[in-house]
Amino acid sequence: MSESLHTVTTLPTERRPGCPFDPPAELAEARRHGPISRYTHPGGIPGWLITGYDLVRSVLADPRFSSRRELMNVVDFELPPAPPGEFLLMDDPQHGRYRKPLVGKFTARRMRLLTERIEQITTERLDAMEETGPPTDLVTAFAKPIPTIIICELLGVPYEDRASFQEQIDTFMNGEVSEEVLTTAYTATQEYLSQLVLAKRAEPTDDVLSDLTDSDLSDEELQGISLILLAAGFDTTANMLSLGTFALLQHPAQLAALRADPALADQAVEELLRYLSVAKSFMRTALVDVEIGGHTIEAGTTVLLSYNTANRDPERFTDPHALDLGRQEGGHLAFGHGTHLCLGQQLARIEMRVALTALLHRFPTLRLAVPPEEVGLRPETADIYGVKTLPVTWDV
Template identity: 60%
Template structure:
């Protein structure tokens, strides 16, 4: 038996002193075999995909399902010992065709490149307001609370029609149900509270529509339950992911200051490289619906495949010197937003927010620097979306 035929367990230990790097073992596993057997905590014997080409092929193949009830978790999580329940209607990230196709068809037109670019002026306005507030508050601020969180929170709340005044409630519960250290009961309570709030909001939009995306969707054939779960996904993702990219991306640049001029010169290219390098949505799972041959392996129907996005985005077969942050790199083809029919619906909005907010931050505060040693910046690591708890900065 070849060493690559032996099942491994999911690597989790990140290298000390390298807060932006994936677990070191992933690189060795990828070099040995980019698709190999993986032993899951519940005893399931499935697969781990670490190669860029393998992951793209898998994500583009309709024979692999996103349905949650077919999945096995690659990491042990308290309270998740039994079968995973099916996702409720409207949770389109855990749906396959034709349900997924129906939901995406109703939403795709709301998130086109053109529509998101039309939001640029509003993102610029919001960014300026928060930079002004930072100037008044400074010279030492927590960039997460003062800048990275409020900008995407305000934009997604306005887009959906959710009350921005309740952003702390949204952020608290979003963090809870993405936290691997939270118990199943804690996560369920956060999901229930968040869903209950959004259900009431859906009812209010039906009764008195306003000029926003959620009101628009009340004019479709979507049920209240479907609308609530769609709002759950859009609001949760819009709050958490971009906020963590802005915070973690700023931290990366403050520890790689020679790269900052490249952000100013070509924000589009710089943002793509930050997305590749950081890979904050680091892991996903798909399950084979039929026997599939991939990368010289036979994946049997029912096998779960864990997708290491961070390993794929650091694959030297696709990106030369992948562990180097190079904002001059053409990082097109990265997997930060996934690939195939499930590619992130809000990716263009995230790009607009990052392209506006991050260059503006360094233009307003050219002497921006960490207010604490880099090793004291508290990371969010044991979570579905990587990020920072705080980022103390000064200028």
């Protein structure tokens, strides 16, 4: 028997006051009506919204649903194919051609070997915070620099270029700038990556991009791959570190449990990933008619997959709206599922475990420097959810 059908006409642009960690009320309401709803895309195009864990996971694993950008039926004009190398918006075999050379670069073993370097960078940032003294903005002082330095080192971005490079990526991913500013930042980043690829071909160094120049990938393809890795490796982890710290500071019992037992760190990371789901949603388009959740998704129809409601699904997780660092239920979808499962998931986990554990150890009295309602949140229009700034202080 099919679920009763709910209709969502527009997605919310902000979260409920006082609930910065919960999915927007309209999405939560849709999930209460069932795991699948009718939905109208911003271009007035009819589609579907999937909010339930099992259905989101099944779509992500179903080859009858496409990730290709040019097939996304969400606006009243045709979208162009993704640029070469930007494999998140492609299907196999193109997706596999770009992903395969990267898989060996991001194995759990290789990422564990980076732990010492991540610890070193984290210590340097904490030393700088301690030297400057409170209060400070944790986003700029801690959350952004750590993943930025790591991903830049992995790709071989020279040290002197990293500050301007971070600023460019920050600009075109924050969801609040004008189209003109966004285009300028995006173009500047592309031009920089183009020159970086040429430099690595001329003089390879010990980094992932140099290794890839030894493949059959073109300069343009390497540029696209680099953009994906930089944007994903920087923005998602930076927001998990800052928003994750905010969440812990707002849940003192959970914070105390983590401080008392550092061995809880791995579980804490998984729970924060589930609870916050900063990569809120992705889209897929049906290649053929597909029966799902008691409804037929017609070929050519685009579905919006809500990760943040799937990871709060009461049919999958006990007391899903509670932050519980001792939670034993795994299997969250924060990194996606299926062929597009996040390549950098192990790196993100290590960065979060090392950084959060060290931060809480170094500053046992860490707390917000402003009332929680004054913490500036990213808008729902941003690709990645998080905080703009996180003013914190501590006892000296």
